[in-house]
Amino acid sequence: MARRRKGRPVNGVILIDKHQGESSNHIVQQVKRLYKAQKAGHTGALDPLATGMLPVCLGEATKFSQYLLDADKTYEVVAKLGERTDTSDADGEIIERNSVNVSLEQIEEALEQFRGEIQQTPSIYSALKYQGKPLYYYARSGIEVPRPTRTINVYNIEILALEGDELSLQVHCSKGTYIRTIVDDLGQVLSCGAHVKVLRRTSIASFVGLPMQTTESLRELALQNGCNEEEFSWLDEQLLPMDIQVQSLAEIELNDEQVKKFQHGMALNIATMSRTLTSGDSVRVYRSSECAQANDRQTRSFLGIATVVGSDILQPKRLVV
Secondary structure, three states: OOOOOOOOOOOEEEEEEOOOOOOOHHHHHHHHHHHHEEOOEEOOOOOOOOOOOEEEEEHHHHHHOOHHHOOOOOEEEEEOEEEEOOEEEEOOOEEEEEOOOOOHHHHHHHHHHOOOEEEEEEOOOOOOEEEOEEHHHHHHHOOOOOOOOOOEEEEEEEEEEEEOEEEEEEEEEEOOOOHHHHHHHHHHHHHOEEEEEEEEEEEOOOEEOOOOOOOOHHHHHHOOOOOOOOOOHHOOOOOOOOOHOOOOOEEEEEOOOHHHHOOOOOOEEEEOOOOOOOOOOEEEEEEOOHHHHHHOOOOOOEEEEEEOOOOEEEEEEEEOO
């Protein structure tokens, strides 16, 4: 017999404003305890040095976290010019010092080679895995391992300010981009060296301008409103719906008969639906609004993600239980 999960079957996404020095996993565990949730996870770790947006998924929402992991992200970074460190950030040891004598025009010219589709080799102090262990494990052990160069896309990189030897930038980039590496490489191009002093993630995909909570503010909210084993409404009201992670996907609605088949993992023929879909597309799937009303539902319900096969077959991929 399957072991019963401990905690509440609560589902949704909470946007946490991460503090500097905190690990992403520690934040996830704090949120999980506050919500007494059965399951929790994040959508891509931030370095301990970094601050800003860290979506934490609870319950069934964890099934769709990959879509935010793969999403575009925006960062604001302060680069310290004239100093290069072994980790490319302020947590590392300084390995090179140089005088700084660069203008805004020179920086703008140098940045041009970091825009668009570029090749990037991750820092040896990154969490990227090699043979099951993060690269920083090998770096701290003094072991050289290969670091594969990969293609990333920097959609925009903009100068916000240059004050003395501190350069502030805003970077909008694809998944897998290491801001530390961009800053280190920029320092080399400018012949003065550079490392990340401050890094803040300001948005992920369409999560722009949405309210964020700190773990402290959530804890205070729970205390103020007497959240206990039975009463979690004040905390639950802070959650975003789980399908907010997949808003970039096309959507499709099913009737009651189709819903039953979909929830049992059965492929559906959608040839009669007036919708243009391409083979291989992922779509978000809902119970139709008409069915929701007939069943006295306030809103239609999110059922999961499916893949279009050929031109008229819908194959379930991730289901909401």
